Amino acid sequence: MSNADRVALALGGAGTVGSGIVKALLDKGFKVAVISRDNSRLEKLRGFVSPSTRDNLTTLVGNVGSEEGAEVVKQTLLKSVGKVTDIVSSLGFSWWQGGPPHTQTLKELHWVIETLLFSTFVSWKVFFPLVRDDPNCTYTFITGGAGEKLLMPGTGFLTVGAASTLAFCQVLREEYPEVPCKLNQVKINTGVAPPERMAPGYLNHLDLGEAVATLVERKSSSHTVFPVNCPADLKHVILEGNL
Numbered sequence: 726m727s728n729a730d731r732v733a734l735a736l737g738g739a740g741t742v743g744s745g746i747v748k749a750l751l752d753k754g755f756k757v758a759v760i761s762r763d764n765s766r767l768e769k770l771r772g773f774v775s776p777s778t779r780d781n782l783t784t785l786v787g788n789v790g791s792e793e794g795a796e797v798v799k800q801t802l803l804k805s806v807g808k809v810t811d812i813v814s815s816l817g818f819s820w821w822q823g824g825p826p827h828t829q830t831l832k833e834l835h836w837v838i839e840t841l842l843f844s845t846f847v848s849w850k851v852f853f854p855l856v857r858d859d860p861n862c863t864y865t866f867i868t869g870g871a872g873e874k875l876l877m878p879g880t881g882f883l884t885v886g887a888a889s890t891l892a893f894c895q896v897l898r899e900e901y902p903e904v905p906c907k908l909n910q911v912k913i914n915t916g917v918a919p920p921e922r923m924a925p926g927y928l929n930h931l932d933l934g935e936a937v938a939t940l941v942e943r944k945s946s947s948h949t950v951f952p953v954n955c956p957a958d959l960k961h962v963i964l965e966g967n968l
Contacts, residue, residue, distance in 0.1 A: 745934025
């Protein structure tokens with residue numbers, strides 16, 4: 726199957742991490758679909774990708790955080806693009822620094838878990854059947870290393886939410902060991918930013934996007950966690966095909 730025949734669904738594709746992945750997939754010749762509740766973010770994404778690939782980008786307004794909303798937008802998606810061959814979910818990679826736990830409310834904790842875990846679970850449950858039984862298809866989770874340590878004071882709820890997402894990805898690998906679809910996880914253990922907001926040790930979201938798109942394109946691994954600790958790790962993906 727050539728890249729031109731592949732249709733990638735980028736969940737979280739309008740975010741910082743997701744936009745880099747969307748641009749890289751389009752540049753490799755994929756058709757790409759992105760769903761967001763915010764149409765202005767979709768318009769910004771359309772302006773961000775390479776003009777020559779814009780016709781291969783399908784944007785849909787919808788809510789993949791609820792089962793009902795995800796089912797509705799799935800039907801709209803299939804009517805628009807016909808099929809999905811690859812899914813990349815960066816919904817489990819986000820940022821939160823609201824303060825120490827004793828200053829927070831249960832409502833805030835619920836919001837963090839909903840943002841990081843619930844949306845990852847719901848979208849997987851709804852969209853995974855589209856690729857599950859085909860060895861030529863892929864499903865790739867993008868997660869953060871915040872679930873393994875407190876990154877800095879005030880980010881405790883981020884650690885809780887990110888840890889739950891890491892655990893969910895582990896459960897999927899172990900519950901579905903024989904699934905034909907290439908099921909992988911890229912675990913980012915550092916910050917990610919666009920070029921104008923880079924900090925020491927951060928990953929450029931364009932470089933990360935190219936590395937993830939390369940993994941999706943090659944579809945040579947499955948049930949694997951690819952840790953990314955620094956920019957040099959991305960070069961191993963692009964040049965050597967592994968992390």
